[in-house]
Amino acid sequence: MTEESKTIQQFEYKAEMKQLLNLIVHSLYTHKEIFLRELISNASDALNKIRYRLLTDKDVLDAEAELAITITIDEKAQTFSISDTGTGMTQDELINNIGTVARSGTLDFLDKVKEGKDTVSEHLIGQFGVGFYSVFMVADEVTIETRHADRDSKGYRWTSKGEGNFSVEEIALDHRGTTISFKLKDEAKEFCHEYTIKSTIQKYSNFADFPINLGTERVNTVEALWRKNSQDIKDDELNEFYKFISNDFDNPLGHLQLNIEGTGANFRALLFVPKTAPVDLLRMQQEKSIHLYTNKVLIMDDCKDLLPEYLRFVKGVVDTSDLPLNVSREVVQSSPVMDKIRSILTSKILNLLKSWVNKDKEKYMTFYKSFGPLFKTGVNSDYNNRDKVIELLRFETSLRPGGELISLKEYIAGMKDKQEAIYYLSGDNRGVLESNPNLEYFKKNEIDVLLLSDPVDVFVVPTITEYDKKPLKSIDKEDIDLLPEDKVEKPEDNLSNELIALFKDTLNDKVGNVIVSKRLVDSPVTLVASKDGMDPQMEKMMKFMQRDAQFPVTKKIMEVNTSHPLIQNLSRKYIADSTDPMLARCIELLYEGAMYIDGNLPASADFIKSMFDIMKEATN
Numbered sequence: 001m002t003e004e005s006k007t008i009q010q011f012e013y014k015a016e017m018k019q020l021l022n023l024i025v026h027s028l029y030t031h032k033e034i035f036l037r038e039l040i041s042n043a044s045d046a047l048n049k050i051r052y053r054l055l056t057d058k059d060v061l062d063a064e065a066e067l068a069i070t071i072t073i074d075e076k077a078q079t080f081s082i083s084d085t086g087t088g089m090t091q092d093e094l095i096n097n098i099g100t101v102a103r104s105g106t107l108d109f110l111d112k113v114k115e116g117k118d119t120v121s122e123h124l125i126g127q128f129g130v131g132f133y134s135v136f137m138v139a140d141e142v143t144i145e146t147r148h149a150d151r152d153s154k155g156y157r158w159t160s161k162g163e164g165n166f167s168v169e170e171i172a173l174d175h176r177g178t179t180i181s182f183k184l185k186d187e188a189k190e191f192c193h194e195y196t197i198k199s200t201i202q203k204y205s206n207f208a209d210f211p212i213n214l215g216t217e218r219v220n221t222v223e224a225l226w227r228k229n230s231q232d233i234k235d236d237e238l239n240e241f242y243k244f245i246s247n248d249f250d251n252p253l254g255h256l257q258l259n260i261e262g263t264g265a266n267f268r269a270l271l272f273v274p275k276t277a278p279v280d281l282l283r284m285q286q287e288k289s290i291h292l293y294t295n296k297v298l299i300m301d302d303c304k305d306l307l308p309e310y311l312r313f314v315k316g317v318v319d320t321s322d323l324p325l326n327v328s329r330e331v332v333q334s335s336p337v338m339d340k341i342r343s344i345l346t347s348k349i350l351n352l353l354k355s356w357v358n359k360d361k362e363k364y365m366t367f368y369k370s371f372g373p374l375f376k377t378g379v380n381s382d383y384n385n386r387d388k389v390i391e392l393l394r395f396e397t398s399l400r401p402g403g404e405l406i407s408l409k410e411y412i413a414g415m416k417d418k419q420e421a422i423y424y425l426s427g428d429n430r431g432v433l434e435s436n437p438n439l440e441y442f443k444k445n446e447i448d449v450l451l452l453s454d455p456v457d458v459f460v461v462p463t464i465t466e467y468d469k470k471p472l473k474s475i476d477k478e479d480i481d482l483l484p485e486d487k488v489e490k491p492e493d494n495l496s497n498e499l500i501a502l503f504k505d506t507l508n509d510k511v512g513n514v515i516v517s518k519r520l521v522d523s524p525v526t527l528v529a530s531k532d533g534m535d536p537q538m539e540k541m542m543k544f545m546q547r548d549a550q551f552p553v554t555k556k557i558m559e560v561n562t563s564h565p566l567i568q569n570l571s572r573k574y575i576a577d578s579t580d581p582m583l584a585r586c587i588e589l590l591y592e593g594a595m596y597i598d599g600n601l602p603a604s605a606d607f608i609k610s611m612f613d614i615m616k617e618a619t620n
């Protein structure tokens, strides 16, 4: 037996891995070329790791080897191989890293791809790394040979048919790095043609930081695009660079190039705003955002500290000369230079967005529709730029068609003469909001109201207490301002007073108070929050978040529309017989109906049953 084949260990993939493999091979087959992007990206990562290590540690295997990627193809044999002089893998890494789903959420994404139409999947695929396993789209059996950069490492060979298991064995290997090789499936044989390889590399990996050689010919242009003068950069180059660093399939919505000197920080940056958001904006945190370079050497491929959370959608590169190369991540994170860069980037990005507002509204709206829910949170998290963020907020309003968004400034410009506040109403969606009884007075008087249906709004808007000296007010609260002509006190009305007293008696401690409404037009009753009570939207949200816990709900105030026909009928019944049990039943039902509209009715089955009972009697 030779030294090489003495121990071949067999391993099983984890269940989720098998599922992933199955999906890759059967669902992504229309995007075969992705495998090349994934393999090159892994090779670049491995090269980046060794380049970073070499800055401080020359005691590694092949310390002088050129950092490069080499692809070898053989058209006749239909074979393909890709080698890198990167950091290589230890046996443990080989077993554990190859064979697990690295990014959480990858399986969810793949499920979506499977369900989705082709156009959808193309966009989705760009958002996650299918990783090494994409290679099984083009090969039935794959071999990895690797040796880690540590001097005392050994060589290993990994092989798998991608069907459920893989094997690992020790082999003699005298150099550092990794080679992945396989025979191409017949339906993927174009990847042993020079032309296909070259054009795919140019499409996806032209900006890899290391030379990519096809045989002996160098295929990619290695250049730090962000170091070029902006007028020398072509749009195509920008788009491709963006796609390369972001894995997006689409062109970016816009970009920003910076060359900052002598303001407490020296750096260049090339930043992009994507067109579309990931399926789940909150996943944004897991996405790589800013690649941090120090003098052209990548020191972090996802530097979260360079941008505040609410601008996390921005992708790009920052290259500074102010950080030493060989510092630890902790030092980088706590460096004052980082704070300075972060604050400059933040204000430049806000300026870019503002420039879109002024010059290209449509572009701004595309941005806002994609990233608005994340962006808005800046109102609460970025105190220094709070006012700028507020200027950039956009809202639907009751007097404008759905989908049309305006700023607070535009709202103020359209205010009625005697209008004292900026009004808002929040709820699940526009339909629900439009039928909210609390909007009736405003509709009748053509007073515009901001309609908030993004769940994030209730955490943002109530914290803006004032804009341009006008207070922001929820119209779900008791103390709405009426127009001066409606403020005139009506003479005492005994009948109304008695009826209101009956409402109070019947509802007892279910409501905080019952009052005659000045705002209702078409509805008989409504529930509002008290003046000093918790903002009703916030309360709804808190209740939602503590679904299981009993959230203490503050008592609402019931407003009764005494000119509504239904209430007038009740008055008549009351005059005829003030002890008629139907009165109490109707009052209960009115209350539950209002709770229902409010989204707070716990047991709607009882409500429906009472309603049916009353209908039965009415139709008798």
Ligand code: ADP
Binding pocket: 038, 042, 043, 046, 084, 086, 087, 088, 089, 093, 097, 098, 099, 102, 103, 129, 130, 131, 132, 133, 178
């Ligand atoms: P991802 O790159 O998203 O982590 P992959 O499935 O592509 O997922 O790769 C899994 C892991 O395998 C990598 O994170 C890396 O640790 C290791 N790996 C893959 N290719 C190489 C390579 N060429 N050199 C060194 N390590 C590699």
